Amino acid sequence: MWKELVRLAASTLWANRLRSFLTVLGTAVAVLSIVAVVSVLHGLDKFVAGQILTTGSDVFTMTKIGFIFDFESYLEASKRRDLHPEDAEFLRERLTLSSHVVARQSTTRTVERGRERAKDVPVWGVGSDYPEVGDFPLEGGRHLSPADDRGRAPVVVIGSRVRETLFPNEDPIGKDLRVAGHRMTVVGLLTARGRGSSGDSKDDVVLLPMGTFRKAIESRGTVELMVRAADPEWMADAQDEASLHLKIRRGRKPYEEPDFSVVTDEQVLALFTQATRLIYAALVGIVSLSLVVGGIVIMNIMLVSVTERTREIGVRKAVGARGRHIVIQFLVEAVVLSFLGGAAGALLGAVVAFAVGRFSPLPAAVQPWSVLTGLLLAASVGLFFGIYPARRASRLHPIAALRYEG
Amino acid sequence: MNPLVYMRSVSKIYEVGDELVYALREVDLEIEENEYVAIMGPSGSGKSTLMNLIGCLDTPTRGSYEFAGHSVEELDADELARVRNEEIGFIFQTFNLLPRSTAASNVELPLIYSGMRPAERRIRVGSALSRVGLTDRAHHRPNQLSGGQRQRVAIARALVTEPSLILADEPTGNLDTKTGDEILDEFARIHNEGATLVMVTHEEEVAQRAERVIRLRDGEIESDRRR
Ligand SMILES: Nc1ncnc2c1ncn2[C@@H]1O[C@H](COP(=O)(O)OP(=O)(O)O)[C@@H](O)[C@H]1O
Ligand SMILES: [Mg+2]
Numbered sequence: 301m302w303k304e305l306v307r308l309a310a311s312t313l314w315a316n317r318l319r320s321f322l323t324v325l326g327t328a329v330a331v332l333s334i335v336a337v338v339s340v341l342h343g344l345d346k347f348v349a350g351q352i353l354t355t356g357s358d359v360f361t362m363t364k365i366g367f368i369f370d371f372e373s374y375l376e377a378s379k380r381r382d383l384h385p386e387d388a389e390f391l392r393e394r395l396t397l398s399s400h401v402v403a404r405q406s407t408t409r410t411v412e413r414g415r416e417r418a419k420d421v422p423v424w425g426v427g428s429d430y431p432e433v434g435d436f437p438l439e440g441g442r443h444l445s446p447a448d449d450r451g452r453a454p455v456v457v458i459g460s461r462v463r464e465t466l467f468p469n470e471d472p473i474g475k476d477l478r479v480a481g482h483r484m485t486v487v488g489l490l491t492a493r494g495r496g497s498s499g500d501s502k503d504d505v506v507l508l509p510m511g512t513f514r515k516a517i518e519s520r521g522t523v524e525l526m527v528r529a530a531d532p533e534w535m536a537d538a539q540d541e542a543s544l545h546l547k548i549r550r551g552r553k554p555y556e557e558p559d560f561s562v563v564t565d566e567q568v569l570a571l572f573t574q575a576t577r578l579i580y581a582a583l584v585g586i587v588s589l590s591l592v593v594g595g596i597v598i599m600n601i602m603l604v605s606v607t608e609r610t611r612e613i614g615v616r617k618a619v620g621a622r623g624r625h626i627v628i629q630f631l632v633e634a635v636v637l638s639f640l641g642g643a644a645g646a647l648l649g650a651v652v653a654f655a656v657g658r659f660s661p662l663p664a665a666v667q668p669w670s671v672l673t674g675l676l677l678a679a680s681v682g683l684f685f686g687i688y689p690a691r692r693a694s695r696l697h698p699i700a701a702l703r704y705e706g
Numbered sequence: 707m708n709p710l711v712y713m714r715s716v717s718k719i720y721e722v723g724d725e726l727v728y729a730l731r732e733v734d735l736e737i738e739e740n741e742y743v744a745i746m747g748p749s750g751s752g753k754s755t756l757m758n759l760i761g762c763l764d765t766p767t768r769g770s771y772e773f774a775g776h777s778v779e780e781l782d783a784d785e786l787a788r789v790r791n792e793e794i795g796f797i798f799q800t801f802n803l804l805p806r807s808t809a810a811s812n813v814e815l816p817l818i819y820s821g822m823r824p825a826e827r828r829i830r831v832g833s834a835l836s837r838v839g840l841t842d843r844a845h846h847r848p849n850q851l852s853g854g855q856r857q858r859v860a861i862a863r864a865l866v867t868e869p870s871l872i873l874a875d876e877p878t879g880n881l882d883t884k885t886g887d888e889i890l891d892e893f894a895r896i897h898n899e900g901a902t903l904v905m906v907t908h909e910e911e912v913a914q915r916a917e918r919v920i921r922l923r924d925g926e927i928e929s930d931r932r933r
């Protein structure tokens with residue numbers, strides 16, 4: 301019985317292809333939004349996780365610009381003076397509530413070894429205390445040392461992804477590679493942090509001593525200062541202290557606003573969480589609206605379909621169809637219709653996700669649960685909005701239906 | 707034994723505006739099993755209304771109707787549907803086939819609603835189609851068939867459930883004389899095999915093929931003659 305009903309629904313819908321297509325646009329848009337937005341948010345999530353460098357809640361970062369939410373403040377902030385590697389030195393000598401201050405500067409460069417090359421690899425200059433403020437577990441070799449920094453030694457520590465590209469099946473320690481054309485020796489290899497193949501910005505990295513970076517890669521530009529409080533309890537005071545000293549160094553009065561920003565990972569995460577929540581709220585809005593609109597369109601078209609097929613309903617009743625047979629026939633049709641719309645939407649959503657993953661820095665990927673949710677919602681909309689037309693069809697009097705002149 | 711159809715003082719009244727239209731007025735009617743009845747009368751005399759009542763497509767406004775010993779007034783819409791499905795086969799003047807379904811699917815329709823399993827349905831559909839000589843047209847749609855062939859599909863659909871009563875409302879009305887005769891030969895065969903047949907017609911020659919002729923006028927039985 302079910303098989304006949306689904307086949308019947310499919311053939312009826314196929315006979316009215318154009319109308320069916322237009323009918324399901326609403327559900328298609330809803331499911332498309334779900335699948336695409338969820339995949340992009342997932343990508344954003346991974347991206348932000350990759351951006352967070354520090355460990356724990358005892359580290360804060362002092363940057364030139366920080367969070368900017370409008371163009372005007374951006375223009376103003378970009379007029380600020382750069383932070384320098386020497387600022388790290390200066391603070392380290394004076395701070396009493398913090399234990400470590402590490403300068404970091406980043407860019408992307410081509411990294412080569414013989415004929416193997418990797419483009420746009422994140423290349424960082426870091427002060428030698430970097431293992432104290434970030435998550436940099438060593439798999440082999442050693443970390444960069446203060447002597448490397450002072451002597452501007454041509455040495456690097458590489459992430460596991462760089463190793464996979466340039467040193468497949470061999471131990472990279474002691475081997476040479478070229479960073480932006482400069483020959484460097486690998487002294488250390490970082491452990492893979494297993495965040496999956498896409499979007500793994502943490503493993504795709506080359507660390508240079510800050511001195512070497514400033515000499516060979518970029519001699520100008522701002523650095524950021526990663527500061528670790530001596531005790532997590534002291535975070536707030538440690539930030540005030542560091543802020544005060546940096547203001548003095550940059551020639552501002554203690555009571556003036558700082559011309560730099562202080563941010564913590566928690567703030568980054570909070571901001572990100574807030575953004576995610578807003579996007580989800582917008583998603584729920586868009587999806588509900590398109591589902592309701594889509595549902596009403598489906599209901600309308602089903603009512604038209606019932607009217608057009610009044611005689612068919614009469615014939616079916618004459619040969620013994622009961623009320624529920626007719627109800628189920630039209631419900632199946634509405635559900636198949638909205639489900640197909642949902643499936644088309646899911647497909648388009650997957651295309652969007654793929655395009656974003658391919659052409660933007662966000663490692664967007666289709667999340668199976670979003671496809672499932674979308675299809676389920678689409679089918680439920682067909683079921684819900686199909687009930688009224690189906691019941692109307694089932695209540696037609698057989699004689700009235702047979703005598704109907706279409 | 708009870709008659710198959712037993713009507714007492716049956717009226718069917720329609721309200722048209724403020725006016726009451728008596729489509730049937732105080733009709734008494736009995737039809738025994740294996741009878742072959744023709745119903746005649748001018749247009750608007752109530753022939754179709756009577757057929758629809760006999761066939762449980764509709765219920766009387768007044769009076770009582772027992773079909774095969776069961777009171778039809780007491781049945782709800784779904785129970786009436788079940789009676790139509792199991793006990794009655796309809797044949798209409800305009801065939802009333804589903805246009806987008808093949809001959810076989812049209813014949814199969816009542817069996818689907820009876821809940822029969824697909825394998826058994828196929829066998830029944832095959833034998834019903836072969837009985838009306840349309841085995842080689844099983845996969846044609848109605849618009850690929852002639853009028854006579856369409857009506858034979860409708861006959862196969864009416865026969866496929868092996869009903870106790872077959873109702874035909876002007877079955878030859880849309881057919882030429884020769885094709886109509888073939889359909890009537892088919893009815894004669896069905897009748898000889900034991901079926902009960904009621905047929906509406908307004909052609910004397912057609913009515914002469916039945917054993918009993920009931921004449922209606924203005925919703926009342928004018929005469930009822932057995933040959
Ligand atoms: N649904 C209806 N509403 C109002 N009047 C109807 C309806 N059906 C039938 N009638 C009237 O009942 C009478 C008998 O109709 P019908 O049984 O179709 O006649 P016949 O089949 O003999 O031509 C006619 O006067 C017709 O107009
Ligand atoms: Mg009539």
